[in-house]
Amino acid sequence: MNDVLLSATNLTKSFGGFVAVDDVNLHVKRGQIHALIGPNGAGKTTCFNLLTKFLTPTHGTISYKGHDITAMSPADIARLGIVRSFQISAVFPHLTALENVCIALQRQRGDSFDFWRSQKVLLQFNDEACALLEDVGLSEFRDVHAADLSYGRKRALEIATTLAVDPDMLLLDEPMAGMAQADVERISELIRRISVNRTILMVEHNLSVVATLSDTISVLARGKVLAEGDYATVSQDARVIEAYIGEDHG
Known part of the structure; x- marks a missing residue:
């Protein structure tokens, strides 16, 4: 076993x-x-x-x-x-694909998801976030708001945010x-x-x-x-x- x-x-x-x-x-x-x-x-x-x-x-x-x-x-x-996804796509619609992944990567800072922190805090995660977006085929959509992505690409973005916590x-x-x-x-x-x-x-x-x-x-x-x-x-x-x-x- x-x-x-x-x-x-x-x-x-x-x-x-x-x-x-x-x-x-x-x-x-x-x-x-x-x-x-x-x-x-x-x-x-x-x-x-x-x-x-x-x-x-x-x-x-x-x-x-x-x-x-x-x-x-x-x-x-x-x-x-162990990390799960849901039937309904769970991304922040008014943030870009890159920002969504950067927020997920904040998990590296500890247990806090401080969404109100300045954008400078998120910049440190840009390279890793871009790599994750490339992994899920979303590199060209990094600056597109999640709300404007097709349904399939929203699901790909959700998988990228899931992978950000390295499960x-x-x-x-x-x-x-x-x-x-x-x-x-x-x-x-x-x-x-x-x-x-x-x-x-x-x-x-x-x-x-x-x-x-x-x-x-x-x-x-x-x-x-x-x-x-x-x-x-x-x-x-x-x-x-x-x-x-x-x-x-x-």
């Missing part, structure tokens, strides 16, 4: 009498892209929120690098090197949601590039993206892990086929 970076054991979340995540065991290996998929209502988002500590499990444990992080806050696990592990919540095909291809290639030195867990509905990017796929249905393996394995699993066909025809 030395190659497992993040794991969940018997992870369960109940809301009143409804069990949204039911005794889930999940093991994300270091250096892989691991996808969490399933039909609507399968419990993917709840599971993702449990792993990133935006929800507290009813029972079960979560471990990172072999250490129990079940009781930690989202801020605490971010300091350990070991990225958790991406539906990174392709709402994108045109050209943006899907651009962000897919970006995820492939940034995964070289990082571990990625993503919730994603676009099965062609999952098939192309993922090393391992966990399929959830009704809060339980239905199947796990590479795409060839899970796509031929009769239970997975039934779960998705049932959704299509329900």
Whole structure:
């Protein structure tokens, strides 16, 4: 198990009498892209929120690098090197792409994000911010306000701000949601590039993206892990086929 970076054991979340995540065991290996998929209502988002500590499990444990992080806050696990994105792009719309990344890089100054500090404070991060923008294909948009970027480029900017805190592990919540095909291809290639030195867990509905990017796929249905393996394995699993066909025809 030395190659497992993040794991969940018997992870369960109940809301009143409804069990949204039911005794889930999940093991994300270091250096892989691991996808969490399933039909609507399968419990993917709840599971993702449990792993990133935006929800507290009813029972079960979560471990990172072999250490129990079940009781930690989202801020605490971010300091350990686990950083997540959200379905809705989370950038400052009236700041430029460069300014957004510089603000994220302020994390290097300590625990304070002093947004009211003068612009001179941010200038020290310009070179590193420019390098991150180049990594995500946004060099030519460095001086463009985030509000004026296309949706796909906003998501790329969000990934750049996430990379600014130098995480070991990225958790991406539906990174392709709402994108045109050209943006899907651009962000897919970006995820492939940034995964070289990082571990990625993503919730994603676009099965062609999952098939192309993922090393391992966990399929959830009704809060339980239905199947796990590479795409060839899970796509031929009769239970997975039934779960998705049932959704299509329900």
